Amino acid sequence: MKHPRLLLGLLPLGLWAAFALPELLAADGGPWSWRRHLILLSGIVALWWMSAGMLLATRAPWLENIGGGLDRLYRLHKQVGIGAGLLVLLHWQLEWLPKTLAKAGLIAGPNRPRGAHQPDFWIDLAKDVGEWAGYLLMALVVVALLRRIPYRAFRLVHKAFGAIFLAGAFHGLLLMPAEFWQTPLAWTTLAVAALGVVPALLSLSGRIGRRRQHAASLTGLRAQPGGILELDCRPASWPGHRAGQFLFVDFGVAGEGAHPFTIASDWQAGDGTLTLAIKALGKFTASLPERLQVGQALRLEGPYGHFDFSPKTPVDRAPAPQIWVAGGIGITPFLARLQALAGRGERADVDLFYSSTGDGSFPETLAALCARTGVRLHRRLSERDGPFADDEIAARQRPGCSVWFCGPRGWGEALARRFRRAGLAAADFHQEAFEFR
Structure with a gap:
């Protein structure tokens, strides 16, 4: 459109x-x-x-x-x-x-004739x-x-x-x-x-999205460094999702309704669970560790989104190279994609640039997943090492590549401008527009 x-x-x-x-x-x-x-x-x-x-x-x-x-x-x-x-x-x-x-x-x-108003x-x-x-x-x-x-x-x-x-x-x-x-x-x-x-x-009448809602139970809670809470959810029914998609979660808190979160795991029908990684970015998300307990009921709605790492080349040819850029909790769609590749035993021609705060221990499986899938990981702790330079990321551009970005909007917009100057088509820069107000 x-x-x-x-x-x-x-x-x-x-x-x-x-x-x-x-x-x-x-x-x-x-x-x-x-x-x-x-x-x-x-x-x-x-x-x-x-x-x-x-x-x-x-x-x-x-x-x-x-x-x-x-x-x-x-x-x-x-x-x-x-x-x-x-x-x-x-x-x-x-x-x-x-x-x-x-x-x-x-x-x-106005030059109008005067007269009584006819009610x-x-x-x-x-x-x-x-x-x-x-x-x-x-x-x-x-x-x-x-x-x-x-x-x-x-x-x-x-x-x-x-x-x-x-x-x-x-x-x-x-x-x-x-x-x-x-x-x-x-x-x-x-x-x-x-x-x-x-x-x-x-x-x-509150019916928008109702056909895509699914009852679920909370099966796992793990507090991670940096104010991140990992949730494991088991939906009673789930159509499956592509890596990079998101959903809405209603935790049953009166007046809050459903909040959007990117799914941080690949979908395996045999396992039947999906994982969310929620950063404490506001009063409600900061209160979740005290509000939630294993076994409680949730309502999921989705999946949504087209941030799905779609290859540029037909399936009968080798996939084109990609550059992934993540900031903070923006690593979640890439985690799901890495799990999907690892689950199928595939390797990818990808450079992943990940900038985060804290001690770098989250996500703990990131380095291993990158090693299994051939993804070249470039990790930086911004408080210790400073941010990535846009030129440093753009230097990895090769013919036919696409860029996938999930992180702070300002950084994404600046990076998009840098890649456009380097000749990347606008359609090949994918930035998740994860703002719902």
């Missing part, structure tokens, strides 16, 4: 330009006529973006395949949500600001509902972006977007001018809004 936001903006704009702009230009109604049409246009585009945001929140497998994994879909979902908030802000300002300036006598008001219950209701939904949407976008707000509060706030979308769709469709319904502009907008209604209802 290339340039989805551009497409999401140009499609409604193109329909408006084709079916509404010619009438506006022919009428030559002055600035207040333009204001009216810009209010309508901004509202239509905002509705398209809100509907797209709801659709992207469904975790649908077909959307994952189009978008390159759920992590990338959620990043797009966040960007579309911010864009929808800005569009609603523009829509409100186009309505409120000129009218306020005209009332204050600072600009000339219409549904029109007045749509205006009121849309106004308050717009205020709430703008406020919720700000709240969702404030990282200091705890995850559980963010989750509850985020759930309200479904109700706000339904209110916005009611407002926008009911106030659509009658002349628009004579063109594809209104009917296409109705179809787009309908695409968002089902996800909104699924979200409000």
Whole structure:
């Protein structure tokens, strides 16, 4: 899916330009006529973006395949949500600001005949509902972006977007001018809004992702250096997963819901367990050692993601070389991949660069797995040795190679720029976008 936001903006704009702009230009109604049409246009585009945001929140497998994994879909979902908030802000300002300036006598008001307002219950209701939904949407976008707000509060706030979308769709469709319904502009907008209604209802009823949920039990707990907790989970049923994928785990803590974690193990159906390595990065994850005990019930949802080390070459040829770069707890997808290779007795043409804090004892099996699979391990303790230089990593680039990165976002973006300067295609740099708020 290339340039989805551009497409999401140009499609409604193109329909408006084709079916509404010619009438506006022919009428030559002055600035207040333009204001009216810009209010309508901004509202239509905002509705398209809100509907797209709801659709992207469904975790649908077909959307994952189009978008390159759920992590990338959620990043797009966040960007579309911010864009929808800005569009609603523009829509409100186009309505409120000129009218306020005209009332204050600072600009000339519209030349309209005076007359009594003819009340219409549904029109007045749509205006009121849309106004308050717009205020709430703008406020919720700000709240969702404030990282200091705890995850559980963010989750509850985020759930309200479904109700706000339904209110916005009611407002926008009911106030659509009658002349628009004579063109594809209104009917296409109705179809787009309908695409968002089902996800909104699924979200409000808590049904998103339910078909991919699996009951599980906690079979092992191991505290590791550096505030890392390893969990062994045995799901009652599990479809299997590819190395590098992630899942959501609901620990049964009221108000917390499910949290995403990368799976740190390969799937062996005979063994029937999977391993998670959880870094204490916040209040909730830091409290897990005290909250959890062996034997308790969990709910897993997944697997998700396309960070799966897919080879560039057909299966009948030798796999192309790869460069893996991990920072801190970002080693987990690589652990799963190493286990998968070792389990099949395969060797890989890979350089693994791993930077971490602490004493370097986690993960304890890393060196042995690399030796078994032929992976060349370059390990650095950042507090003692300093970070890897981007040039040092890029020096390992060879024709046909791909790069797989999981770690701090800033480091990944800087490394991607360095590889692009070295001639690596953008599609060959894979960075897990593991941010869900």
